[in-house]
Structure formats: structure tokens, C-alpha cells
Amino acid sequence: MVDVVVSTALFVVSLAVLLVASDAFTSAAERIGLSFGISPFVIGVTIVAGGTSLPELVSSMLAVSQGASEIVMGSVVGSNVSNMLLVLGIAAVVGGDIRVIRELVEVDLPLLVASAVFLILAVWNSPFSWYEGVLALAALAVYVHFTISEKDRYVGMLVEELVEDEPDAEQQPTAGPKTYALLLVSMAVVFGAAYVLVESIIDISGSLGIGTELIAISAVALGTSLPEVVVSVMAVRRELPGLAVGNVLGSNLFNSFLVTGVPSFIGDLAVPNSIRGYGLPVMVLVTVLYFFITQDREITRSEGTILLLLYVLFIMNLGTLL
Template identity: 25%
Template sequence: MTYLLLIIGFALLIKGADWFVDGSSSIARLLRISPIMIGLTIVAFGTGAPEATVSIIAALEGSPEVTLANVVGSNILNISLIVGVTALISPLKVESSTIRKEIPFTFLAGIVLLVLISDIYLQYADANIITRSDGLIFLMFFSIFMYYIFEAARKSRDKTYEENVLLEKSEGTWGKNILLTVGGIVAIVAGGYFVVENSTSIALKFGMSETLVGLTIVAIGSSLPELVTSVVAAVKKQSEIALGNIVGSSIFNILFVLGASSLITPLEVNNKVFFDVYVMIGFTIILFIFAITKCRVSKLEGIALTLTYVAYLIYIVVRN
């Protein structure tokens, strides 16, 4: 029954994110909000909603290791496996703003996380904890990122987002779109609860640590919306929009998800997660290097990212 509920939870997360994106995007169109604004905000937050919900529920349920591991694990998976698989389908075109601003901002978010969890090393504290004041720092950085997003959307005249695969749905009626949006939120919250409760139960049953479960089962499950979105975009030869969405989602995970979760309750840091944070930062640097070469991520580079993630996954399972 536990495994069935876990699968149901993942299904609710994925379908809920899909409903939320469709409904809220159509509402934004009915309100005549810029398509690029929709792509950079509503779509990014919609696909990031499962990670946010799972992490916040884990914090409320007293499983802080799942919260932090889910964020770090999801980001590693986003930047390596999802980018790699998408590039395998169709080489990823990289916008200049992504190279100059968004990937460096992702790197900055990773460094901020590393600094704020290093209490023992930097402050000679008794334990490493993401405190509520640390959460406020994350949210302040997130506010800066949001300001950049709104300014970029306001100034941009690029209409390519109108072809975004996520935004091709017809607007429909107000009632239908509100129902989709609310239903999506409800499904995401319910799915997040099922995933946290049952994955934690499985971890205890098999002697797995909460950190390992967060880095693997929960991270992979909650990142499925980003994977599906990116793969569909690549299949439809719109891969240039996939990388920006993935990078934006990674920034959202660190700055908003950890910020909101640590405001609910301070998050204790398992010392093993430091290695994973280093890996996350390392993948960000590798992605930047790949991106600046001919402004694209090639199929060969996609294979390298995918295989490196597989090697990392094997390592953390053995490490447990």
C-alpha cells in the first residue's frame, strides 16, 4: 500500500503541475499579461511547485533532511540529467542572457547555500543549521531575481514564447481555468503529502537515510514535470526555451523553496549533503562551460552530463 500511495503521490504532483500551468497560463492570457512574462514566471513556478510542496511539507512533518536533500538533488538532476537528455534529443540553444545572467545567478545561489550551511566552519557553531534568518536571506536574493525577471520581461520584445509548448492551449472560459488552477494546487499539495509520508516510511523500512531518499526518490519524482516539459520542447524543436526554464527552476528551488521552508522551521544539515552541494555547484560550472561553446549544449555534451549523473547516483547509493 505504501508503494501504491507513493506512485499516486508522484502522479498527483505531475498532473497537478500540468493543470496549474495550463489554468494559470490561460488566466494570464485572458488578463493580457505578456507571453514572455508567463513563460518566465508562471510556467517556471508551476513546474517547480512539486519541489516546493514536497520540501515545505517535509519541513512541517519534521523531516528537514528530506527538505534540503530534495532541493539539492532536484537541482543536480535538473542541471545534469534533464539538460543531458534534452540535448540528446535536440542540441540545446542557449540564449545570451542565460549565459550572462541566469547561469551565473544559479552559481551564486549555490554559493549562498554553501555559505549559509557552513556554521561549524565559519562561525564555530555546534551544528550546521539553516535558520529563519538564513531563510530571509534566501528570500531577499529571490526578490532580486524576481526583479530581474520582471525587468527582462518588460523590456523584451521577443515573441517566441508564444510558440511555447506549454502555452499552446486555448484560453477557454474563466470558470474552467480557475478550476484547473485550484485543482492543480490541491493535487500538488496532496501529492506532496503522499510522497513525503510514504518515501520516509520506505526509507526507515530499508534502513535508508532521509538524505538519500531526498536526493534520489523524492528529487527524481518531484523533477518529473521539468523533465517532461524539456523533453516535449526538444521533440518540438523548441529546445532553446528548455534551458532557461531548467535554470530558472533551479534558482527557484534554492532561494524560494529553502527560504520558505526554513521560515517554517530551522533545517538541520546532514554533513553528507556538503558533498552534494559541491557536486551541484560543479555541475553549474560545467553547464556554463558547455553553454559558452558555440552558445549551445551539444549531443556529445548531453551524453557526458547524463553519464556523470548516473555515476553520481551510483556513488550516493553506495555511500548510504
């Protein structure tokens, strides 16, 4: 019993440290990019979007190296479901109706559905292997390239407007030794916290006799979705609904392609029956449901309530797999 309590405490602390360190790393990388004159929009769809998936990415790489690759798919599936049901549900309920940008409906949402279908096809009867990782990273590269090349898209214009509104917009940010030191230190902390996180997951699952993927799909996914909850709610409150939806879409696409693609080069990603038979099908169904909900370019408060209820149902059904 003592071992479980200690492992749980380490899990909570390491997850919190991981999120804080990831945010610090992303902020430092963003400032360094701006100091080199890189467009804020380009930084937004690369460094910032990827930064939200950094906790999942690092912990997934370490999980594979430690022989617990089943954590990867559990983390990805759980995070994607949490983003679509929990994050957007809370944002819609708290902030009111969320209007969805036309470009997201025409481009990003179909890509989101395609990424979910890609995952379930890739692991249909086999582990997720390196050549599927190559396809995943190629798909992510195409998405990032397309997003960057579309200069007249709403998100690009919105970022430019926000930058122009800043009083110091004309002054190019500089990155001194402290910024580079923060980048290195935060990256080291990210790896250290991720290592402790993975070890605590393995210890908890061993002590309680449950699969590590179930802890990843529930507790880890919920914890790593908390920053998205805060960002999305604040965006809706500031009457920037496009950022709330874009935050979730970008995070899910990076999870599906980056967080699975990179670790697959370390070793094949095992897919337990609980993920293949329950987690992945639910993720695909939720993605399709989300696609249809947004066809009228609005997520209402009542629809947000339904999304939250579906998340509760998802977690309750996970309990039957324990």
C-alpha cells in the first residue's frame, strides 16, 4: 500500500513538473525563434503547437525505451479524446457558443478525421512500426507546410493582428544567454520528469495489477489536457473562438502524427486489446461526431454539455476494463 501511495505521489509531482517545464521550454524556443526573425505565425503552427504535445512525446519516447510502449497509444488516444470531449466541452459550457472558422471546417477537420482513421488502420492487426511512423511524420510535414503556405488563412491574420496590437510589436525580441539557458535547463527537466512519470506508471500498474495503457489513457491524458483547458477557456472568454478550436485540432494532429511517429523509430508500439477494442474505436467515433457537430460552424453550450457527459461515460467505461 505504501508503494502505491509513493508511486502515486511521484506520478502527480512528475506530471506537474513536466507540464511546467514544457511550457518554459516552449516559451524559450518561441522567443529564440522570434529573435531570428521567424514569423509569429510559423512559430505558432510549429513550436507552440508542437510544444503542447511535448509532454506526451518525451514520455512516449522514454516509455518505448523502457519496454512499456503500450503507454504511447494509450496516451495519444486518451489525450485526443480528452481534447475533443473535455477541453471543448468545458470551453463551450463556460464561454458560451463557440463559432468555428470556415477554413477549419474545410481543411483541418477533414485532416483530423483522416488522422484518426490512419491510426486505427495502422494498428488493425499489428503493432505501430517505423514505416508507419514515417507515414505519420510525412503527413504532419504536409499539414505544417500547407498551414504555413496559406498566408491568408484566418489564424495567420489573427496572429498578425495580435502582434500589431502589442505596444512593442515593432521591436524584434532578443534572446540572451538566460533564454538559451532556460531552453537547455527546461529540456533537461522535461526528460527527467518524463522518466519519473513513466517509472511511476509502471510501478502503479504493477502494484494494482492493471495495464499501464489504462493509466495513460485516463490519468496521464487528463493531466496533459489541463493546459489546453485553460488556453481554450481563456480564448473563448477573450472572444477568440478560433484559437480555442485550433488549439485542440493542432494538438490532436501533433499527437496522432508526431507522438506516434517519433517513438516508433525506437521500437514498435504495442497496442493492447483495451486500446484496439475500445480506445481507438471511441476516438474515431468521437472525431466523426465532432466533425458533424461543427458542420454548422458553431459549438453550442448544449452541445458542450453533451461532450462533457460523453467524456464521463468514456471514463466510466474505462473502469470496466480495470
